[in-house]
Every structure is written in structure tokens, then in C-alpha cells.
Amino acid sequence: MNSLAVLMKKEYSQVLNDFKVIWLPLVFIFLGTTQPIMTYYLPAILKTLGGAQGISIDPSMTEQTGGQVLAATLGSQFDQLGIMIIVIAMMGLIQSDKSSGMLAFILTRPVTVSSYIGGKLLSNYLLVSISVGIGYVASLLYIHFLFTGIELTLMITALFCYLLWILFCLSFTTMLSAVLNSQALIALIGIITLLICRMLVGLHPVLDVINPAGMSKHAMNLLITGSVGANFSINFFATILWVILTVMFTYHWIVKKKFQPK
Known part of the structure; x- marks a missing residue:
């Protein structure tokens, strides 16, 4: 337990040095606020730009409930660019330690x-969870003012369901980081695999x-x-x-490669 605490402290120091504690929450705040703002103002923007061209605006776009807009934030923002950012931010978790x-x-x-x-x-899961949670709350604030409110119980339960999917994303990226030696390859395989999982839902x-991305759905x-x-x-x-299997594979891979002494 003492060694675990020391290693976590080391990771937090690395997170501070890499400024992840600053830019990762900011990214998810941006993603979280983008969806409600675009959903609310896009019809007016299109109407203004359309002019005589007669662009048809669906009035139901601004009549969506808060829950629908927040769900779109998870599906359109966090599950696309958000997943890419997480993989890129975490691709060197073990690979960087191996190479150095x-x-x-x-x-x-x-x-x-x-x-x-x-x-x-x-x-790192604590960091990513807090970042996703901050972006989630930022989206809720805009939704509260621009659309309808959301029941607190549903909001919290949905967030915990989504964070389980995020846990798999992190454990899978960690496994790739242990197995592969190129961060570019880790990012490529990780992003493609996780996006395919999301598309298969x-x-x-x-x-x-059996698809862990089902938790997002x-x-x-x-x-x-x-x-x-x-x-x-x-x-x-x-x-x-799936999380347990990826963690076990990471463990046995490191043991098999004999990074530790006999």
C-alpha cells in the first residue's frame, strides 16, 4: 500500500509537470459547452446565412429537452474528440517509462x-474522471439556461455509467502503452479501436x-x-x-518481458 501511494504521488508530479491538470479539464470544458451552444444557436446562424437561398430550419432543434442535449454532448463530443484526447494524453503512461x-x-x-x-x-483515471466531470457540469450549466433542467439522480447515474466506459478506454490505452514501443502507433490503434467500439453500438x-462502449449508450x-x-x-x-482482462494482460506482459529482476 505504501509503494502504491508513492507511485501515485509520482504520477501526480508528472501530471503537474506536463500541465495535464490544466489543459485536460479545459479541453472537456470546451467540448461540454460546444454542444448546447451550437444546438441552441445553429438554427439562427443558418437562417441568417441562408437568406434568399431558403435554407430550411427544423424548429424542433431548439425545442430539445436538456437530457437530449446532454446525451448529444456525450455521444457527439466526448465519444469522438474526447476519446481521441484521452488516448493521446495517456499513450505514454508506460511506454515513456520503458524507453527511458x-x-x-x-x-x-x-x-x-x-x-x-x-x-x-x-x-490517471482520477484525473480523467475529474476532467470529464468538469466538462459534464459545464455542459449542464449551459443546458440549464438554454434548455430544460435535468433530474439530479438521472444526471449523476448517467455520469457514473459513462465513467465506466472511460475506465475501459484508459485501461485499454495503458495495455497498448505496455505492449507497443511507438507512441504514434499506440495513439493510432487506440483511437481507431475505441471509435470502432463506439460505432458498433x-x-x-x-x-x-459485450461491447464496453454500450455503457455510453x-x-x-x-x-x-x-x-x-x-x-x-x-x-x-x-x-x-474487459477492464480486468486488459489490466491482467498488462501485468503479465510486463512480467513476461522481465522488466523487473528475478
């Missing part, structure tokens, strides 16, 4: 591989059950309809299982 020799040095100390991985995941019920359903989609419980435990 820091991983081998750390594991020569009285530190276990599980403590090393745990320190990486816990500290809704195509087939069986895929939705459940969060959106909760905000729009007030209830989660079908097979929520199975998808919930399947996502946790």
Missing part, C-alpha cells in the same frame, strides 16, 4: 508490478452486450428516456470484465 529505462529502475526497488500498474491507472443486441438512454437500455446489467459486468 525508468520502468526497469522502478521495479528494482521494493515495488511490485501490480502496485506500478495500479498507481498508473488510479492516479446499436448494430446488434449481442454486440451491445446506456448513459445516453438514461438522460433521454429516464431508463437504461436492455441488458444493462450484463453489459455492466462485461465492461468490468
Whole structure:
């Protein structure tokens, strides 16, 4: 436990040095505020620019409920550019330690591989969760003034569902960071894989059950309809299982590559 706390402290120092604690929340604040502002003002902008060209404006765009707009924030902003930003921000979690020799040095100390991985995941997941949460709240503030209010229970439950999907994104990126030696390749594979997972949601019920991106869809359903989609419980435990599997693979990969002494 002491080594885990020390490693988490080291990670927080690195986060401060890289200014992630500043720019990552700012990115999600920008993403969170973009959707409600664009949804509310886009019809007026199009009408002004259309002029005599007769652009047709759907009046229902400004009549959306707050839950619909917040769900669109998750699906259109956080699940696209947001996921890309997370992967890029976290692609060097283990790769940078490998390339600098820091991983081998750390594991020569009285530190276990599980403590090393745990320190990486816990500290960075806390940072990403807070950043997503801040962007989520920023979106809510604009939605409250421009659209309708959202029930507090639904809002909080949807956020926790979405953060489970974010946990998988982080654990998967960490696994790639342990396996691959190129940050560009880590970012490319991570972004493509996670976006494909998100695109597959809704195509087939069986895929939705085992797809961790289904938690994002459940969060959106909760905000729009007030209830989660079908097979929520199975998808919930399947996502946790995926997280465990990626963490276990990362652990065994580091042990197999003998970064720590015998």
C-alpha cells in the first residue's frame, strides 16, 4: 500500500509537470459547452446565412429537452474528440517509462508490478474522471439556461455509467502503452479501436452486450428516456470484465518481458 501511494504521488508530479491538470479539464470544458451552444444557436446562424437561398430550419432543434442535449454532448463530443484526447494524453503512461529505462529502475526497488500498474491507472483515471466531470457540469450549466433542467439522480447515474466506459478506454490505452514501443502507433490503434467500439453500438443486441462502449449508450438512454437500455446489467459486468482482462494482460506482459529482476 505504501509503494502504491508513492507511485501515485509520482504520477501526480508528472501530471503537474506536463500541465495535464490544466489543459485536460479545459479541453472537456470546451467540448461540454460546444454542444448546447451550437444546438441552441445553429438554427439562427443558418437562417441568417441562408437568406434568399431558403435554407430550411427544423424548429424542433431548439425545442430539445436538456437530457437530449446532454446525451448529444456525450455521444457527439466526448465519444469522438474526447476519446481521441484521452488516448493521446495517456499513450505514454508506460511506454515513456520503458524507453527511458525508468520502468526497469522502478521495479528494482521494493515495488511490485501490480502496485506500478495500479498507481498508473488510479492516479490517471482520477484525473480523467475529474476532467470529464468538469466538462459534464459545464455542459449542464449551459443546458440549464438554454434548455430544460435535468433530474439530479438521472444526471449523476448517467455520469457514473459513462465513467465506466472511460475506465475501459484508459485501461485499454495503458495495455497498448505496455505492449507497443511507438507512441504514434499506440495513439493510432487506440483511437481507431475505441471509435470502432463506439460505432458498433446499436448494430446488434449481442454486440451491445459485450461491447464496453454500450455503457455510453446506456448513459445516453438514461438522460433521454429516464431508463437504461436492455441488458444493462450484463453489459455492466462485461465492461468490468474487459477492464480486468486488459489490466491482467498488462501485468503479465510486463512480467513476461522481465522488466523487473528475478
